[in-house]
Amino acid sequence: MKSRLLFILAFIATLISCATQPSKTDEEFKGKAVVYQVFTRLFGNTNETNKPWGTIQENGVGKFNDFTDKALSEIKDLGVTHIWYTGVPHHAVVTDYTQYGISLDDPDVVKGRAGSPYAVKDYYQVDPDMAIDPANRLQEFKALVQRTHQHGMKVIIDIVPNHVARHYEGLNNPNGVEDFGAADDTSVEYAVDNNFYYIPGKPFEVPEPLNGYQPLGGEENQMVDGKFDENPAKWTGNGSRKAQPHFYDWYETVKINYGVHPDGTHDFDSLPDGYELMSTEDHFQFWKGKEVPDSWVKFRDIALYWTDFGIDGFRFDMAEMVPVEFWSYMNSSIKHANPDAFLLAEVYNPGLYREYIHKGKMDYLYDKVELYDTLKHVMQGYGLTDNIPAIQTGLKDIEHHMLHFLENHDEQRIASPEFAGDAAKGKPAMVVSALISTSPTMIYFGQEVGEPGAEDAGFGDPSRTSIFDYIGVPHHQRWMNDGAFDGGRLSPAEKDLRDFYKRLLNFTTNSKALMGEYKEIHSYNRNRSNGYDSKVFSFARWSEDEHLIVVSNFDVQTKSFDLQIPSELIGEWDLPDSFYIMTDQLYGSESELEVTESKGIINVELDPLESLVLRIE
Known part of the structure; x- marks a missing residue:
């Protein structure tokens, strides 16, 4: 009865809120967010040696200080609103920092030489690789956060709640903060306030290597002995109980x-029925004073530490492997401290999207398995644009929460032969991805200049820019131009590609239509227009004072056709029979919309991989 009453009260509160909120025209306009993901230790590296398994001395490493005012200005001018500095928390590395009081990490349980950024070793400190003076590394990162804010952008960093490094050692914990596992009862597999799961009576054994793998590429190292001291063994991060x-x-x-x-x-409370409709503050009050597992408190305190530090948001790794109730507790605590915090999560199961948004209070989830995977197949030449409309229909109620991207650190580079082999094939996909929804757009550093991720860095395979090793990023380095950040070494094609991204992303942050209504016109045209096929996609976006038609050609062949605008859209836009000039918002070309008997026609000719973003003047 109580839960039903809460549900009714929440519903009434929602109706009152909707009735009393000012209209969009009364509010200050807030355009789409654009996230620039940068792998922080690679961004400023000018070393071009790129030796497989190269040391930090051989292959170089980027620093926090490489994000100069000029670099940040250029990133801002690209159209970026948020920078996700990937790999900032101190994670396990092979490089020796013992002179700074940091213990050595065992190469037998470190992937690559520089280590995985998702094997965090100390949550209250940052990666020593990226500091000019490792003893002063936290202050150097603080200065970077402040510079980023001065350039009008917000800062996102990673939190990885599902797992920590095998050798976690919190040397920088605030007063009163106990280290992960310090108070665990290791004689049992599970206890509610244990931070880890254990395999009592069995020591950890290093995995049997496959495919000729050798730590550090076979280099001699006194710590490489096929052993790691952990007794009893703990469950592994992905859930292995061996x-x-x-x-x-x-x-x-x-x-x-x-x-x-x-x-x-x-062993924790479940959220009552109706809480999916309630606010983050309601969730905060629900958990207030309740007993929760110790790990919940530890990660909440980590998030609040970084929020107080000046961090504006978090990207949560593998969020669906952690209970949604924890996210209600965690995210409501963050929002209580900073209502504007940007909370982004990896959730790959579409069946969990709404639960993690509404109950877990996530702002945004990756739209990976639906829109990204569909666009990837189209870019690769065997997917059909006919599959896109159903995705947007299925996500209509949560479309704003589904962050769109074409590259990130986990995915293959568009330009890699293993993906599409040509960065230009990403252009129509980027237009669709960025303009089809009100959701944020994300790009990965180097994507805007066609980086192919072709280097054999050591651990892992080419096609993804390595996150495990010290490496240079060649196309990005040509844009960086030895720290000038002026694109001085880019080829003409690379300059044109970056110009395209700059035009597109800046348009997304300023267009009111993109925060307004959506209607696909692809299905209507598939049945009516000669020359319009499954390699073309079109849709409309509009607000009260901006009306857009977007049409993209994913083919490497020119497309010519009459784009049909259905009568219901002409009626919605209140367009009397007439001729209307439409101007492309990317490059300025003009087209003509003819409205006759409440139906519209635009004669369209699209070059290979070209898109038009047409606005009615």
């Missing part, structure tokens, strides 16, 4: 216990 995980398990990490028994039952 004392000797498989080589393809996340063996460099250990899984965090959130009060979930090995059989899946849990």
Whole structure:
């Protein structure tokens, strides 16, 4: 009865809120967010040696200070509103920093030489690789955060709640903060306030290597002995319960216990019915004073520490592997401290999207398995644009929460032969991805200049820019131009590609139509227009004072056709029979919309991989 009453009260509150909120025209316009993901230790590296398994001395490394005022100004001018500085928290590395009081990490449980950014070793400190003076590394990062804010952009960093490095060692914990696992009862597999899961009576064994793998590429190192001291063994980060995980398990990490028994039952309160409709403050009050597992408190305190530090938001790794109730607790605490915090999460199961948005209070989730994967197949030449409309229809109620991207650190570069082999094939996909929804857009550093990720860095395969090793990023380095950040070494094609991204992203942040209504006109045209096929996609976006028709050609052949505008859209836009000039918002060409008997026609000719973003003047 109580839960039903809460539901009714929440529904009434929602109606009152909607009735009393000012209209969009009364509010200050807030355009789409654009996130620039940068792999922080690679961004400023000018070293072009690129030796497989190269050391930090051989291959170089980027620093926090490489994000100069000029660099940040150029990123801002690209159209960026948020920078996600990937790999900032101190993670396990092979480089020796013992002179700074940092213990050595064992190469047997570190992937690559520079280490995975998702094997965090100390959550209250930052990666020493990226500091000019490792002893002063936190202050150097603080200065970077302040510079970023001065350039009008917000800062996002990673939090990885599902797992930590196998050798976690918090040397910088605030007063009163106990280290992960310090108070664990290691004699049992599970206890509610244990931070880890254990395999009592069995020591950890390093995985059997596959495919000729050797730590550090076979280089001699006194710590490379096929052993790692962990007794009893802990569960591995991806959930493996074996004392000797498989080589393809996340063996460099250990899984965090959130009060979930090995059989899946849990030792924490569930959210009552109706809380999916309630505010983050309601969620904050629900958890206030309740007993929760120790790991919940530790990660909440980590998030609040960085919020107080000046961080504006977080990207949460593998969020669906952590209970949604924890996210309600965590995110409501963050929003209580900073209502404008930008909270982005990896959730790959579409069946969980709404639960993690509404109950878990996530702002944004990756739209990976639906829009990204569909666009990837179209770019690769065997997918059909006919599959796009159903995606937007299915996500209509949560479309604003589904962040769009074409590249990130986990995915293959568009320009890599293993993906599309040509960065230009990403242009129509980028137009569709960026303009089809009110959701944020994300690009990965180097994407805007066609970086192919072709280097053999050591751990892992080419086609993805390595996140495990010290490496240079060649196309990006040509734009960086030895720290001038002026694109001075880019080829003409690379300059044109970056110009395209700059035009597109700046348009997205300033267009009111993109925060307004959407209607696909692709299906209507597939049945009516000669020359319009499954390699073309079109849709309309509009607000009260801006009306757009977007049409993209994914083909490497020219397309010519009469684009049909359905009568219901002509009626919605209140366009009497007449001729209307439409101007492309990217490059300024003009087209003509003819409205006759409440139906519209635009004669369209699209060059290979070209898009038009047509606005009615």
